[in-house]
Amino acid sequence: MADIRDAVIIGANRIPFARAHGAYAKASNQDMLTSTLNGLVARYGLQGAQLGAVAGGAVMKHSKNFNLVRESVLGTPIASNTPAYDVQMACATGMEAIGSLANKIKLGQIDSAIGGGVDSISDAPIVVTDALRGIIMEANRAKTTGQRLKALAKIRPGHLAPQAPGVNEPRTGLSMGEHMAITADQWGISREEQDELALASHKNLAKAYDDGFFDDLVTPFKGVDRDNNMRADSTMEKLGKLSPAFGKDLGDQATMTAANSTALTDGASAVLLGSEEWADERDLPKLANFIDYEEGAVDFVDGAEGLLMAPTYAAARMLKRNNLSFEDFEYFEIHEAFASTVLAQMKAWESAEFCREKLGLDKPLGTIDRSRLNVNGSSLAAGHPFAATGGRIVATLSKLLHGKPGKLGFISVCAAGGQGITAIIEGR
């Protein structure tokens, strides 16, 4: 086997993220992903290029999109002999796609790759009830017209109601927001600190746009040129007026509002990776190296751990393996599923008890310097089209670290099902 080599993050592209049922209401996942890939192709001259692999996915996916990424690639000028496949790990889909592609590059299995993701709330897969599907399938299996009619005669009006995709955790019946409200309450996360984090996200993202930071990371789509969930003019006073949206049964202890929780959005992202040689041959930029990533999962079903706390465990293992501590990082990107998710993870890493009892560490992982956290905004402002978030974060962090060789960036992305991913990126 070849020696481990660097997996280089060359560049990225995404379309602006748009609030659900708005600007992208009529765009499909395939439309958005294809457009995103086209933007990446145009930016890095990938027309006709045969890549090692393209991987990505969507959390909310129509069954007809069984080969979503391959079909999207076929709609671009990327050479059609480029293999492509779908990945799905809920909100960590994009991170899993990018991380596993980076590993393949490191091992020398492939020289180039695109990883990313897409999600649409506006074009979510609506399906028929289990009962109706059972009847239709029975009719389909019938050998005679009589049998078929007999099966179809079982259809009742109640069977005809369309079924939207479930938004609740299947094993608890609780929405992600309700789960997070429990964790936020356990960690004593205040309304004020959540609103402060949300406000910082909007301010930071708006400033980054104004500074032109996203000029070579974002391509307009359907007339949208900036994430349209962003509220540059938001204030603590405005945020403070909102009523709680989650954890309402906590009464006056409820802290989570629509503003300090991520809005439902549509969008897509893609990141171009390659070996050093591949980038050099094509005279492409080398923003950063993808150093390592770690998946985590927790037992959340009976409340032993918070649904979105898996990254705290993944981080501990990943840092130990790389012999690093938080002090070694220049920037931190912690996905803002909810403001309280970021705050709870940080409190956990600061807690001697949590780090000892749960993470098995001698001392706490430590405090994350707020001035290094989500410095160009995160999901609260940009929005969070589930599978597209990993690509957005990797792109932002890689560009932040570009020109700072050896400086490290930390990523944490939580996901449904009590899972999560953490990653390390190094500037170059």
Next chain:
Amino acid sequence: MTRTIDLPNLSSLYRRAALGALKSKLSSNGSLRGLTVEPVVARHPGISEQQVEDYRRLFAGEAFDGAHRGALPSVLIHIAAFPVQMGLMSSKDFPLPLLGMVHLANTVEHHQPVMPNTSLQILVKAQNFRAHRKGTQVDITVDVYPQGVDVDSADQSELLWSGVSTYLGIGTFVAGKPEGEQSRRGQGGFTPPRKTAQWNLGAGAGRDYAAVSGDYNPIHVSNLAAKALGQRGMIAHGMYSAARMLEGREPESAGHRWSIEFEAPVALPGTVNFAVEDISDGTQRFTGWNARKNRRHFTGELILP
């Protein structure tokens, strides 16, 4: 003496009960002394794989594939025995009217694993009639034995499953009226535990459980009938809550005990907040409640062997 009966048909029992509800079953003012109901035993052909599959789908639970898991969940054995309970409670010598009877509590000792398609003997007794401020309470004990055992002389070691269902016959004071007993359901100052799950029950939850259990008690499947029986509308089966609370927690090798005590009924459609707490090693406590009204629906406990 134990009377052997055929496995009763639940729907015909409910029809008879509806007619019987019009007349009081009490011929005299009744007294606790000498109140005896002849125990009954019935043979059950075994719980079918189809019923197991229907149960599994209803609770989206573990696959009972017969290879990695074959033993039946405890509530499915209750379901198998329920017609015999109902048969006894419909018998002429049972003093309380069947319809409108309120299920107060259930305790179960699940001694040994029970597999599908295994014929069973179900022995049911009515015991411990006692006064309640709203009527008369009674314990219906259910002992489930394998085929070939003489239930009248059977040894405890031959018992597969035993349960006690406590019911309240409202308005029938067979055992007199208790003095000075306060309402058990006052629930003053109920502080809910931290929820771990939420059950979102649709209007059809009662009908869905009825389709699996055969228990088409009108109070669970029809708003009109439920109103006639003194509820505001349909309520969930108590054993539906028990089944959900136990789902995925029962050991394959059995030997566990569990109990559930019902308080405010679960109105359908409705949302139940649910919490599981580890009390000690091998003991879990469950609570179901209505967050909006701050009323407890049930508390339960599971003790592993």
